Amino acid sequence: MKTAVIVFPGSNCDRDMAVALREATGQAPAMIWHKDSRLPEGLDLIAVPGGFSFGDYLRCGAIAAQSPIMREVVAFAEKGGHVLGVCNGFQVLIETGLLPGVLMRNATLKFVCRDVQLRVDEAQSAFTRGYAAGQEIVLPVAHHDGCYVADDATLKQLEDDQRIAFRYRDAVNGSMNDIAGILSTNRRVLGMMPHPERAVDAKVLGTDGLPMFRTLADSMVTA
Amino acid sequence: MKARVFVTLKSGVLDPQGAAIGTALGGMGFDGVESVRQGKVFEIEMGDADEATARDQLDAMCRRLLANTVIEDYSIELG
Numbered sequence: 001m002k003t004a005v006i007v008f009p010g011s012n013c014d015r016d017m018a019v020a021l022r023e024a025t026g027q028a029p030a031m032i033w034h035k036d037s038r039l040p041e042g043l044d045l046i047a048v049p050g051g052f053s054f055g056d057y058l059r060c061g062a063i064a065a066q067s068p069i070m071r072e073v074v075a076f077a078e079k080g081g082h083v084l085g086v087c088n089g090f091q092v093l094i095e096t097g098l099l100p101g102v103l104m105r106n107a108t109l110k111f112v113c114r115d116v117q118l119r120v121d122e123a124q125s126a127f128t129r130g131y132a133a134g135q136e137i138v139l140p141v142a143h144h145d146g147c148y149v150a151d152d153a154t155l156k157q158l159e160d161d162q163r164i165a166f167r168y169r170d171a172v173n174g175s176m177n178d179i180a181g182i183l184s185t186n187r188r189v190l191g192m193m194p195h196p197e198r199a200v201d202a203k204v205l206g207t208d209g210l211p212m213f214r215t216l217a218d219s220m221v222t223a
Numbered sequence: 224m225k226a227r228v229f230v231t232l233k234s235g236v237l238d239p240q241g242a243a244i245g246t247a248l249g250g251m252g253f254d255g256v257e258s259v260r261q262g263k264v265f266e267i268e269m270g271d272a273d274e275a276t277a278r279d280q281l282d283a284m285c286r287r288l289l290a291n292t293v294i295e296d297y298s299i300e301l302g
Contacts, residue, residue: 058288059291062288066288101293102293104237104294105239107239109240151293
């Protein structure tokens with residue numbers, strides 16, 4: 001499986017993402033600078049990592065979403081490629097329009113940095129097939145702007161299409177319907193605030209993120 | 224030409240920052256404050272484009288970058 005990680009000025013989870021992808025696939029991902037305008041050939045998965053791209057200026061992810069490489073990432077997703085956005089990466093994907101809704105300042109106005117309990121709501125995707133639907137897992141969160149907001153029609157669509165991949169078990173940031181992660185209509189783009197790439201090593205923060213990377217690697221080898 | 228662009232949250236969108244500012248104002252003794260909504264102002268120097276062109280450009284800037292129209296409204300002032 002061939003993977004890439006997009007790197008913006010201010011990204012800070014790009015190396016953790018690279019470690020998780022290398023562990024799962026046996027191959028180091030290509031690290032792609034945001035000013036590049038071409039992606040490597042034959043990619044199976046692009047990860048947009050967490051961090052504070054462009055200092056969170058204007059709105060989180062808004063300026064990164066206009067980077068030259070993001071046009072290519074959007075085109076890749078529109079052709080059916082798999083894209084994973086975590087934390088700031090989720091915010092960037094929302095700002096490109098690949099995922100609906102918006103991520104606003106946490107309702108508590110506080111930066112939240114701790115392990116949270118999540119429920120895997122939807123196991124039918126290349127990202128979540130390694131979990132059982134309804135399974136509870138623990139992943140770390142670290143964000144200030146993770147309150148998921150969408151209009152009623154969008155929320156209903158997400159619920160009806162079973163595109164809510166993860167929900168917080170307890171209130172974390174004020175997200176509507178406790179949404180922690182959502183899938184695109186073709187289920188090949190996942191955006192989520194919690195960090196699966198920080199939970200892939202039993203010695204550090206547990207291994208509840210590992211099934212995501214393992215099943216991604218498995219599904220793309222056989223595909 | 225100088226432009227001012229105002230970006231504000233749509234009515235009905237939760238604004239915890241505005242609410243916190245309102246609470247602080249109340250705590251400072253400003254009793255008359257019923258509610259606060261916060262937003263952004265951009266001052267943009269537009270060179271010497273004519274007004275219609277400038278307005279079109281500013282509108283596109285708002286839609287594509289300055290505002291997130293899922294939750295925000297914008298207005299443009301030229302002068």
